[in-house]
Amino acid sequence: MIDLTQWKFEVRGLVNRPIRWNWEEFLALPRAKVLADFHCVTRWSRLDNLWEGVSTRELVERAGGVRPEASYVLAHGYDQGWTTNLPLGDFLSDDALVALAHDGQPLTLEHGGPARLIVPQLYAWKSAKWIAAIEFLAQDRAGFWERNGYHMHGDPWKEERFGG
Numbered sequence: 001m002i003d004l005t006q007w008k009f010e011v012r013g014l015v016n017r018p019i020r021w022n023w024e025e026f027l028a029l030p031r032a033k034v035l036a037d038f039h040c041v042t043r044w045s046r047l048d049n050l051w052e053g054v055s056t057r058e059l060v061e062r063a064g065g066v067r068p069e070a071s072y073v074l075a076h077g078y079d080q081g082w083t084t085n086l087p088l089g090d091f092l093s094d095d096a097l098v099a100l101a102h103d104g105q106p107l108t109l110e111h112g113g114p115a116r117l118i119v120p121q122l123y124a125w126k127s128a129k130w131i132a133a134i135e136f137l138a139q140d141r142a143g144f145w146e147r148n149g150y151h152m153h154g155d156p157w158k159e160e161r162f163g164g
């Protein structure tokens, strides 16, 4: 689906220095590894996934930090306007990253390759596949599933599946 010579990923909205990477530039960023469980809202879980990629904190640092008003993010996928929203605090948790590999292999297209967001502490639908951009916002803005009844936060431990 995504030609790597055309691939771009950007951090925009309420950051000090909006920034955009092509594939080659993105590959040159420092890497993080995270071992985490993945919880789908339809009740399956996949335990002990090894994700490798660029931490969300690293991305924000490269964008010169967030502006004081930034409180939410909207993640945009390459799949035609697909979005999902999450609070800034969850996005910046220390195990959140834009993953390029899963269990030692490059991410497959089916699972969101070449790059996807992974936020282990929220339900899997917040982990945007085929990531194209992260937009920082002052106000929460419902994404695709959230407009269709899914929860604005989506904490699996609180079973925040619908509404809210």
Ligand SMILES: Nc1nc2c(c(=O)[nH]1)N[C@H]1C(S)=C(S)[C@@H](COP(=O)(O)O)O[C@H]1N2
Pocket: 040, 041, 076, 077, 078, 079, 082, 110, 111, 112, 124, 125, 126, 127, 128, 129, 130, 131
């Ligand atoms: N861009 C994008 N990301 C997405 C989705 C989507 O439709 N588009 N679906 C979400 C949902 S509902 C789930 S459960 C997970 C599934 O990830 P997987 O296919 O790797 O299991 O991706 C999430 N990320």
Ligand SMILES: [Mo]
Pocket: 040, 041, 042, 124, 125
């Ligand atoms: Mo899902």
